[in-house]
Amino acid sequence: MAELWLGTSGWTYASWRGRFYPETLPSRDYLTFYAREFPTTEINYSFYHLPKPQTFVKWSQQVPPAFLFAVKASRFITHIKQLREVEEPWQTFVHNAAALGSHLGPILLQFPPSLKCDIPRLQAFLEMAGKAHPQPLRLACEFRHESWFAENVYRILERHNVALCIADSPKYPRRDLLTADFAYIRFHGRTALFASRYTKEELRREAQAIRRYLKDGHDVFVYFNNDAMGYAVENARMLRALLSRHVSLH
Template sequence: MTIYVGIGGWTYEEWRGPFYPEGLAQKRELEYASSKLTSIEINGTYYGAQKPASFQKWRAETPDNFVFAVKGTRYATNRKNLAESKDSVDRFLSSGISELKEKLGPINWQFMATKKFDPADFETFFKLLPPEVDGVRLRHAVEVRHPSFGCKEFIDLARHYGVAIITGADSEFPVIADLTADFAYVRIMGTTDQHDKGYSEQALDEWAYRARTLSEGQVPNDLDTFGAKQPPRPHDVYLYVISGYKTRNPAAAMALIERV
């Protein structure tokens, strides 16, 4: 299976110089970033709809082996009652993401830190997530940030529907590393300005090891799990360096690519 490593978005002024060469035209930043990384998480889709032509353009500007993760719309996840999300989910899935075709990776349905686990509420939401759109396979993942999700019932529910639980690490949010789909999705948020590559060499080695372990279908011993262990089987891994000291995130991602 494949380990994809990248960053969140590609338009960030502080990357011009440290990451993007001086004088590089802004319209070529995605082309450049995708030549150095193997994946990017598109964040703009969380805040508003994008045009199908944009997805077509992004697909055309990136290498054949490049993959995008896409953040699902906040209008679907920022709700008290997730049963009311159907129209928002449908609009998002029909907004043109299928134009990425084989470069469409997982969809990150991110929930606010105040959203608590309610079994019936989340089962209703999982039932709204189709396996494909316009003939393109969909891989769904949820990013939950409330401690109430750290329980076997949530793990079992996600496994039943084949939805991955995103492991958000090196932050104030709880870590849930159970494998519940045929891929793993990790977001690490601990880069600092104390290291040229955002993380220490040891920390980069440790995350590379964790990524390789996840790709083998096993959870590293130092990541928290709450459900029953599953027989190991190969998994694709999508790992993004997010937040933290954002200026260093591309350097951290490239250092991880060298290691994995």
């Protein structure tokens, strides 16, 4: 049976104190508190700084057995090197993230809007990336330049079972298309990037698509990245309520 994993992008935000986290809760206990309500989170910190293996281990010890972390790949790989000559940094990244053990979920590759479609570069990277770990990795690509949304790109993603990230925002292109055996969805905010809440009607339409993906046998990972003012938590709860009568939730 296909499974739904619903959470937020990150869990440590000052604006969530008093809105989600109790005022008196120490920040060191945020993850444990978060994991009591949500079964997954997306680690954004790893985009800016690569955590050491022991940091990943520490996080894994603060969550329930079935909890999954999606991990955002280092910007050194996607933004600075832009997939060129990245075998060593990729292997280091995967090695460190693998310290999560059974808590390791998908790995997200978010590309800069300045990076245009380059088929040979993408193909070479995906062929290399799949060999970095003894177990198959679930990879998702979030493209932010229009040129990537093309049939030849979709075919490459399908060949490697890599998900095209369905990313909703007021700034970047969106395509609702599945290219892997799972769906990866990010909600950045509909009207203001990272800083707007979704309405119930907007999420009702999203819930219809998610139910369809699940019915067709695709696991679905959903992360709200509109973290300002606790909107991500509010909207994750709203979407969960819309889905709860129709699908099995973690």
